[in-house]
Each structure stands twice: as structure tokens, then as C-alpha cells.
Amino acid sequence: MNALWWLALPILLLPVWWHRKKREQHKAEPLATSRFLPRTEPRQTREWSWQDLLLLLVRCLLLACAIAWLADPVMPSRGDTVIVAEGTDAQWAEREAAQAGLSKAERLSLPAGQAIAFLRTHQREWRPDARLLVLGDIPMPAMAPEFGRRIEVRTLARPFERAERHVHIASTRLEQWRRVFAGQGAVFDEAPGAKTSLIVWDRPDAPPASLRAPLWLVADTTAFPELKKAPQVGGLHYADSPRGRLWHAASWPPQTAEAARTLLEDWQRLHAGPPAYTMPARVFDATASVRAPEPSGALRGILMAVLVALFVLERILSHARRR
Structure with a gap:
């Protein structure tokens, strides 16, 4: 869809027409007398100066860069590429790349959660004959992605x-x-410090004003007015405060090990979100009806910088011409 902007290139004729129209003038020469001269109609002359030609060129380039920025051109220069998710075992990745015949292909390291989205957006940067292989612990997306290659x-x-x-x-x-956190890899700090990520507050008195932590489990809400009207999700109340994020449940602390495990799992699920599952290995064939990807921005940054520079130069030349 962006390529249709190239059809607007004929608009470059407008600056040419405008400059020719603006330069039409009557050239007058002072004479002592015109009594003995034959009567003739005045002629129009067109005089071009180097400033006008330079200004015309800048204006044409300005329009051309604007159309190119809207068309979002991409130079498909990438060849065979192996995209490796960060944290992937290097030996396994090299073995899989060699098995696919891409041992000499370019390597590109990306965060595992961004690999599919990056390919979806930048797939136009690869040449039509380029082969792409993605390796690593790639999380399963909510919907199956479609690619044009x-x-x-x-x-x-x-x-x-x-x-x-x-x-x-x-x-x-x-x-x-302590039994609530049994088997959870918890390290109990006698006093809160810089490494303390969770504070369990089960006291009626307010904590010190200087006490901070990313997470709080609050059993008694007397000293935390933020939790009085806090929203509730799955039986758990939560609120953000200057101390950190506060969580509260009426059944804290749980009385049985099963209740402790269930409540802790619910809290971790609500706080950290559902765990990411690894996508099964598969091959995505090219889909002819795939929706056009979002602008890749491969050349848009350069075109925008050129566009701004040309605009500034055009304003300077226009001001110099009026003077």
C-alpha cells in the first residue's frame, strides 16, 4: 500500500510551473523620447538567475523526499540469516544451523520475545532468495503469525x-x-536490605516511612489506607503505593500447605502473568494474502533527516530571494 505513493511523483512539475509563472516580467528600458519609434506591443521575457534554479532544485528534492518517506522504500540487502534468541545454547544453535545448511549464514541475536515480531516487521529487508532460520526458546504467540516469505x-x-x-x-x-514460601527458593532476610524484593507485613502498626520494597504482602490493612478501596482480582486486592505494590488477601496467612500453595500460585500468576510456553518447531510458508507489514523504518530515519535539512535550506533560499 505504501508503494502507491510513488504515483504522486508528477507533483514535481508544480514547482517548475510555479517558478516559470513567477519569472514572467516586462522588461522596460528608459528612452529620451519614443516619438520616432514604431509602435510595438511589449514583449514578455523570462529571466532565470542562479538563485532561482537552486531554489527550484531544492523544492523538487523536498517533494521527492516527502514522497519517498511516505512510500517507505526498503533496500532488500540481507542474505541467508540465522536468528538466535539470546540465552540459547551456542553449540546447539551451531549444530542446527549446519544441519539446515546455513553454517556460513549471517548471525543475528535478538531477545526471544521479539524475534517473531522483528521478522514480521522487517521481512522486506531480506532478498527474495534469502533463507531464514530462527533458533532458541521462542515463546508461543497468541495467534499464528503470517509471513510473506x-x-x-x-x-x-x-x-x-x-x-x-x-x-x-x-x-x-x-x-x-516461612512454610508458605517453602520450596520457592526464598532467602529470608533478618532485616530488609537492598536485595529484599518482598516484604511480608503482618503487624497492626505502620512500617517505617523509609522502608521500601518492590512487593508487599499485607495481612493487616490497618496501616495501609491504599488497600481500603483497592480493586480485587481472583480474591486478591492490590494497590500501588510509594512503598511498592501492595497485595492483600483475607485468608493470609494460609492455614494448610495446600491453601498456601494455591494462594501463592494465584498471587504469582496475577503479578507476573501467565508463564510463556515454547513454540513448537515448525516452518512458516509464504502467505500470498498476508497483510502488508508495518513500516520497517530502514530508510525512514535517513529520509526524515534529509527532509528537515532540505526544508531549512529552502527557507533560507526563499528569504535570500526576497531580499
């Missing part, structure tokens, strides 16, 4: 790495709260 995806799920979470518990029921 053939793309092969080979995935390898990364082993689950349990993150270490520093937790500070301020409660008289210390052991009961």
Missing part, C-alpha cells in the same frame, strides 16, 4: 531456573509464613 523455526526450551527471592517477614507468626 518462508521462515523456519527450530526451538529448544531452556531449563527452568528458579529465581532466588529475598524475603523479609515482619510478623509474630514467623514460622507459619
Whole structure:
């Protein structure tokens, strides 16, 4: 659709017509007397100066750059490419690339969650005969993507790495709260510090004003007025405050291990979102009816800079011409 803007190139004739029209003048020469001269009609002459020619050229280039920016031209210069998701095992990636016959292809490293979107947007940058291979722990998208070219995806799920979470518990029921985090890779801090990512506050008194943490589990909401009218999702109330994000449930702390596991899973699901699943390996064939991708911006930045420079130059020449 963007390529239709090239049909607007005939508009470049407008500056030429405008300059010719503006330069039509009557040339008058002073004479002592015209008594003995034959009567003739005045002739129109067109006089072009170097400033006008330069201004005309700048205006034509300005319109041409504007049309090119709207048309979003892309130079398909990329060849065979292997896109490797960050964190992928290097030996496995090289083995898969060699098996696909792309051992000498260009390597491009991208975050796993951005690989499919990047290809969807920038697929016009590859030559028609280029082969594309995507390797790594690519998350499964909500909808199957469509491409205007053939793309092969080979995935390898990364082993689950349990993150270490520093937790500070301020409660008289210390052991009961510790059981909630059993098997979750929690490190209990006697006093909150720079590494503390979660504070469990199970006291009626307010915490110190200087105490900060990204996450709070609040059992007693007396000292947290933000939670009085907080929205509720899945039985959990949450609110953002200068101290951090606050979470509260009426059943905290849970009384049984099963209740603790369920409540903790619900909280983690609401806070961190659903876990990403690895996309199965597959080959995406070219789809003729695929929707045109969004502008790639490969040349748009350069064209915009040239456009601004030409506009400034056009204003300067126009001002100099009037003077």
C-alpha cells in the first residue's frame, strides 16, 4: 500500500510551473523620447538567475523526499540469516544451523520475545532468495503469525531456573509464613536490605516511612489506607503505593500447605502473568494474502533527516530571494 505513493511523483512539475509563472516580467528600458519609434506591443521575457534554479532544485528534492518517506522504500540487502534468541545454547544453535545448511549464514541475536515480531516487521529487508532460520526458546504467540516469505523455526526450551527471592517477614507468626514460601527458593532476610524484593507485613502498626520494597504482602490493612478501596482480582486486592505494590488477601496467612500453595500460585500468576510456553518447531510458508507489514523504518530515519535539512535550506533560499 505504501508503494502507491510513488504515483504522486508528477507533483514535481508544480514547482517548475510555479517558478516559470513567477519569472514572467516586462522588461522596460528608459528612452529620451519614443516619438520616432514604431509602435510595438511589449514583449514578455523570462529571466532565470542562479538563485532561482537552486531554489527550484531544492523544492523538487523536498517533494521527492516527502514522497519517498511516505512510500517507505526498503533496500532488500540481507542474505541467508540465522536468528538466535539470546540465552540459547551456542553449540546447539551451531549444530542446527549446519544441519539446515546455513553454517556460513549471517548471525543475528535478538531477545526471544521479539524475534517473531522483528521478522514480521522487517521481512522486506531480506532478498527474495534469502533463507531464514530462527533458533532458541521462542515463546508461543497468541495467534499464528503470517509471513510473506518462508521462515523456519527450530526451538529448544531452556531449563527452568528458579529465581532466588529475598524475603523479609515482619510478623509474630514467623514460622507459619516461612512454610508458605517453602520450596520457592526464598532467602529470608533478618532485616530488609537492598536485595529484599518482598516484604511480608503482618503487624497492626505502620512500617517505617523509609522502608521500601518492590512487593508487599499485607495481612493487616490497618496501616495501609491504599488497600481500603483497592480493586480485587481472583480474591486478591492490590494497590500501588510509594512503598511498592501492595497485595492483600483475607485468608493470609494460609492455614494448610495446600491453601498456601494455591494462594501463592494465584498471587504469582496475577503479578507476573501467565508463564510463556515454547513454540513448537515448525516452518512458516509464504502467505500470498498476508497483510502488508508495518513500516520497517530502514530508510525512514535517513529520509526524515534529509527532509528537515532540505526544508531549512529552502527557507533560507526563499528569504535570500526576497531580499
